[in-house]
Amino acid sequence: MTRESVNKEKDVAGVKDLELVRSLFPEMVKRRRHLHRNPEVSYKEEKTSAYVASILTGLGIEVRTGVGGYGIVAVIKGKLPGKTVALRADMDALPIQDEKVCDYASEIPGVMHACGHDGHTSALLAVAEYFARRLDTLQGEIRLIFQPAEEVCPGGAVAMIQDGAIDGADVIYGVHLWTPIPVGTAASAPGPLMASTDEFFVDMKGQGGHGGMPHAAVDSVVAGAALVMQLQTIVSRSVDPLDPAVVTIGSIQGGTVQNVIAEHCVLSGTVRCFKEETRHLIRRRIEEMAEGTAKAYGTEAIIDYVMGYPPLVNHEAEVNRFFREAGNAFGLRAEVSPKIMPAEDFAYYVQQIPGCFVLVGAGNPAKGASYPHHHPKFDLDEESMLYAAGLLITLAESYLGET
Secondary structure, eight states, X not given: OOHHHHHTOOOOSSXXXXXXXXXXHHHHHHHHHHHHHSOOBTTOOHHHHHHHHHXXXXXXXXXXXXXXXXXXXXXXXXXXXXXXXXXXXXXXXXXXXXXXXXXXXXXXXXXXXOSSHHHHHHHHHHHHHHHHTOTTTOEEEEEEEEEOOOSSTTOHHHHHHHXXXXXXXXXXXXXXXXXXXXXXXXXXXXXXXXXXXXXXXXXXXXXXXXXXXXXXXXXXXXXXXXXXXXXXXXXXHTSOTTSOXXXXXXXXXXXXXXXXXXXXXXXXXXXXXXXXXXXXXXXXXXXXXXXXXXXXXXXXXXXXXXXXXXXXXXXXXXXXXXXHHGGGTTTOEEEEOOOXXXXXXXXXXXXXXXXXXXXXXXXXXXXXXXXXXXXXXXXOOTHHHHHHHHXXXXXXXXXXXXX
């Protein structure tokens, strides 16, 4: 959809004041570019949090800082009674060197917003301004959650939940600006949308020795290599073929020179799937195979298995709301999303209360928005922020209008 076609939209059911939302777009761009120039990695979002809090305070919004670390909870209470809708954006960047050539490229060496969180934050700030101007017609409460540390386990969502970020909330919505989808389109699905993400580390401990005298040593590298091959059978032979899952060995490290048998060989990997029972099955099989292989090769398996984010499971009623209402957010086209293996700690929120997570298209090769997420040249079509803000407002007003 072009900017001109967006401008032809008139107020429709869902978003009650499209002109107000549209008028906030230049400020979204300004804020997003400020954040893009000044990124901060997970658990270190001190300046980002202060920047967001200052904008919210300037709008006269009730703000609680230091929630779950550098998180912020902003509360907007309408003049009319109603329920509480929570809306969430993440704020952290990644330890990646920005390779874009533009006037808003990162000014922090080795750190950049390579996943779109700057756009999420800027869109939610526009949502804050929208509702702050409409208190007389707002039914109930809008609770804005600006979350740190989405990119690194254990993630910021758990700590914010523990600090009461969603206490008393009835529903929650979140979006991710997503360059694999063209701008003007959004996608979601009921049930599992994004995978769980777990990590494992296995140290196959042997006995070092001379490379020419292997009988006097216990070769950890041979044991580690055997384990790598054994683990490849988990998905193909232990998991239901109709149940998507991934077991990836990302690193194997053992030894330093060619003529010494290494005492340690360390493997690390990631596990992705969409069902809790599959998640625990894979963990059990990894541990069994590590211990069995170690015994077969005379080594010891030291296993560190880290349970990360759970699968993100959308609630059907709220996904149905997305499909019903998406067109009211500047004519946003709604599509059914396939399951995707990237993980999101928004999963923790929808474990607690009903909600829906939506992928909002941000791709546009004509504007350089074609690189994948986490790429050094990642960028997004900034018009996607307008759709994201409009969608969050639409979903919130739709929910509150039914109560």
